[in-house]
Amino acid sequence: xxGVIQSPRHEVxxxxxxxxxxCKPISGHNSLFWYRQTMMRGLELLIYFNNNVPIDDSGMxxxxxxxxxxxxxxxxxxxxxxxxxxxxxxxxxxxLGGGQAETQYFxxxxxxxxx
Amino acid sequence: xxxxxxxxxxxxxxxxxxxxxxxxxxxxxxVNLFWYVQYPGQxxxxxxxxxxxxxxxxxxxxxxxxxxxxxxxxxxRKPSVQWSDTAEYFCAVTTSGTYKYIFGTGTRLKVLA
Numbered sequence: 001x002x003g004v005i006q007s008p009r010h011e012v013x014x015x016x017x018x019x020x021x022x023c024k025p026i027s028g029h030n031s032l033f034w035y036r037q038t039m040m041r042g043l044e045l046l047i048y049f050n051n052n053v054p055i056d057d058s059g060m061x062x063x064x065x066x067x068x069x070x071x072x073x074x075x076x077x078x079x080x081x082x083x084x085x086x087x088x089x090x091x092x093x094x095x096l097g098g099g100q101a102e103t104q105y106f107x108x109x110x111x112x113x114x115x
Numbered sequence: 116x117x118x119x120x121x122x123x124x125x126x127x128x129x130x131x132x133x134x135x136x137x138x139x140x141x142x143x144x145x146v147n148l149f150w151y152v153q154y155p156g157q158x159x160x161x162x163x164x165x166x167x168x169x170x171x172x173x174x175x176x177x178x179x180x181x182x183x184x185x186x187x188x189x190x191x192r193k194p195s196v197q198w199s200d201t202a203e204y205f206c207a208v209t210t211s212g213t214y215k216y217i218f219g220t221g222t223r224l225k226v227l228a
Contacts, residue, residue: 004158031214043205043218056215091158100209101147101166104216106159 002026004107006092012113018080021110024073025094033104034067034077035091043091049075082114117142119208121219128196129227136191136222138180138206145211148189150180153221154202162204165189176200198228 005024013019025032034046047057049069057067064083069075079086089109095102120139128134140146150162163174170182180191189206206219 042220045215048214050214093159095214100211100213101164102214103149103161103164105161106151108158 004092004094004105006090006107006110008110009108010111010113012115013082014115015083016081017114018078019082019086019112019114021077021090021092021112023075023077023092023107025075025092026105027073029094029096029105030072031095031097031102031104032069032075033093033095034075035093035106037089037091037109038087046077046090079112082112084114087112087114117208117210117217119206119217119219121204121206121222123222124220125223125225127225127227130198131195132226134191134193134196134200134224136204136206136224138189138191138219139187140189140206140208140217141187142208142210147209148180148182149207149209149216150174150178150189150191151205151207152202153205159205162191196224196226198226200224201226 007022032049037043046059047067048055052069067077089111091109092107093104095104118141122137147166149164151159152162153159162178163172165172165182173179178193203221203223205221207216
């Protein structure tokens with residue numbers, strides 16, 4: 001079975017450019033999570049979708065970040081304009097349900113470098 | 116606010132040594148506990164989880180963890196590590212009524228061949 005798929009795997013861009021990260025969750029999973037991993041702050045939850053609806057976006061750092069989930073099999077995380085401090089690894093994860101004991105399955109991540 | 120502490124940031128062991136990684140959380144109610152592993156350049160994978168029942172949980176690759184409620188701890192153990200266990204290990208907790216994982220800062224384990 002295919003796991004969570006993310007693209008691109010690596011992205012290098014210049015400050016001020018728009019960056020779009022993509023995620024395809026595991027088929028049948030109804031919960032999707034976007035995380036950011038940095039050395040300084042570890043793993044942070046950015047946003048959580050359930051049944052394609054954003055439930056909690058309190059972790060989104062600022063208005064430059066936006067996320068969408070137009071259907072059950074696709075989500076995007078957009079940064080516009082990008083800044084060097086956005087450099088991080090961005091993970092997408094999905095789970096079968098949104099319950100507290102659910103296992104989250106992580107994608108391979110997108111390593112973003114903003115110059 | 117809930118938090119998860121992993122006190123060992125870096126651990127270096129020789130092959131065949133025993134491993135114990137600490138994880139403590141701050142929450143007085145019902146919790147669900149997870150250990151994830153991230154091998155170099157790879158994504159996070161679930162090692163094991165606890166949500167009820169036997170507090171000693173066995174996971175993949177010979178790992179186990181024990182939930183000690185009175186100590187708010189969920190330490191990860193392996194009796195004999197291998198070079199291939201070199202990775203970063205993350206403890207996470209969810210609390211009753213929420214899906215949100217609170218992750219610890221991770222422990223980088225290096226196993227010397």
